[in-house]
Amino acid sequence: MPSVTSTPTAGTAALADATASDAALRRFLHGLPGVDAVGLEARAAMLGTRSIKTTAKAYAIDLAISMIDLTTLEGADTAGKVRSLSAKGRRPDPTDPETPKVAAICVYPDMVATAKEALAGSGVKVASVATAFPAGRAALPVKLADTRDAVAAGADEIDMVIDRGAFLSGRYLQVFEEIRAVKEACAREDGSAARLKVIFETGELSTYDNIRRACWLAMLAGADFIKTSTGKVGVNATPPNTLLLMEAARDFHAATGTRIGVKPAGGIRTTKDAVKYLVMVNETLGEDWLSNEWFRFGASSLLNDLLMQRQKLRTGRYSGPDYVTVD
């Protein structure tokens, strides 16, 4: 399959005008092509019918494992839980050292230091949610302090939530400036910066048109990744809403030359689901996005299903859930 290649047709500079004022931003976002819900869902469903077998399945399983942001975001999280999850992320399958490690461990800010220590030298990143996750209902200084705290504790990546209230009431520039401010708060003293993932909570934005607007808003504001959801509401990542994020990232790349990562999160539990998302990446964004630098799964239970399927492919037998670790 040929990769999707595009040449920038309009620089980021031209898009800068779009964010000059609240009115300009509104005009730009509402001028984006609409989304036909029936057509979007039909396309996502069609891509879900691809039959991925044998060597392709083995490739997809390993790729999916390497793309997981292994997540624990519970009120009951403890240092012990984070350490055991980190151990799992470094070596997902103790019976097979060939198993790829996950992309990152995703925790609350107060657990970043623990995760960082547990993952030292492994290459597995530490991602931290921030900005009053998951509701995002806090004053901006609090959100920025939350972010700086996580970065200072060693977070490699920050998963922020947007202010859905501001977005839904049409205060786009406020959302834009908040993302900008958080992006600045991701900067480290040595001049490097944590990568910023912007969570839309697509289930709360409700319409596909809103989701597309939110994508462009975040990409213009400097998001490194766009992410569907927190995993804390009724509707999280779905194939159609993730496809929509991918189309936005594809179009943004065509317009600006800037590559943006995509992360569906919440509700992806099975190998079958994960493979469907990878097919979507392959046929929408192309192979340039097929690495954990540009695509992630936000998931907790997905990993064990991938490991069981991996064992099944390797040994020809399905061993069952007692042969993967519960962490």
Next chain:
Amino acid sequence: MAFEYAPAPESRAVVDIRPTYGLFIDGEFRDAADGKVFKTVSPSTEEVLAEVADAGAADVDAAVAAARRAFGPWSALPGAERGKYLYRIARIIQERSRELAVLETLDNGKPIRETRDADLPLVAAHFFYYAGWADKLKHAGFGPEPRPLGVAGQVIPWNFPLLMLAWKIAPALATGNTVVLKPAETTPLSALFFADICRQAGLPKGVVNILTGDGRAGAALVAHEGVDKVAFTGSTAVGKEIARTVAGTRKKVTLELGGKGANIVFDDAPIDQAVEGIVNGIFFNQGQVCCAGSRLLVQESIQDELLDSLKRRLATLRVGDPLDKNTDVGAINSAEQLARITALAETGEAEGAERWSAPCELPDSGYWFAPTLFTGVSQAHTVAREEIFGPVLSVLTFRTPDEAVAKANNTPYGLSAGIWTEKGSRILAVANKLRAGVVWANTFNKFDPTSPFGGYKESGSGREGGRHGLEAYLDV
């Protein structure tokens, strides 16, 4: 490393194709009276699938006579009884759908994804739908006790062999007619499997008769004295011949002929979904669809953006083995059809339209044509006027809605059209002005048994499907 999909072929073992098949007359398979046979091949490999009896005039006589004998008792059955048979047929089709999907893919060349997800579900749905009408005819709006016509002579094309059979046979049986059906010469097998399903369902002898053969058998059937009703789906040229044949006779006729559907994309369209609709409109079934959206009319202001998106999408189409579950575009049905597509595409180039084909590797054997589009096409180009019946899209532009409507209607055909815009009022306004039997809004090639289907102008007359589809088989 790229994500290469490993081959995922559907198993051929689910279908058992016998080396030879006879004609299905009066509930029995029999050889042609003169013993003639022809071969049917798999278009994707050119492998011979089976030898099939070639019906001659004596066989047409025998089939029509069998249908005539069966007509009395069949039409006298209470509607609810006829409905039972149709429900039974519908259920058997569902039960055997995997087998029939593989068979159809082998004989026709279309991808298994389409036969599995489109053809077979629609075939079963059509029988279920008309089964429901069988005992409700007096409520259909054609009088208190509408009567059937008698023996229906039906001739169907090769593009949707089993689906066209369903469109023809289901309403005919529901209304109490009996049937002699001739499938296309290149795709006879699924109709013969359907004959077996009729036996499995216990359908009385002679109610359905299947005659395989070429155009001569079709012509003999249409011209036969004993036929009361002619239903034809196929080319406009043959349709005109049939209209001449039946002119001045008692025969009632419905014709579903060619098309050159316009897919109109306005500048406020949902672009990504419009691209999918365009692809589905012209590359579904390799473009061998009478209602294909073979003319893309795009508003000038978004032409470049839309074409870039479309070409990028076409580059991801998977062309190849039709039995592979991941194949999007399969084989052209016959060498003859491939030659016609090739010739028309060459004419397009010779007349100055710019040709672009999706980068794809075509298999060495079989009949293949890469998904192709022509840009810089004007109304005067052959590729904008003639039905190509292949995976070839002609791209034209317009500036205003009036111009779009004028260009869309500027064709001798009038079967289908599509409108892409986010503005609901524009959909209604434009749809009202389009001279096409079916107008899709923000979608394309969507079918449902409840929806009537048929053409304006040289795309034919009469409607199939829905309540309207009953009328063609009733004496009203």
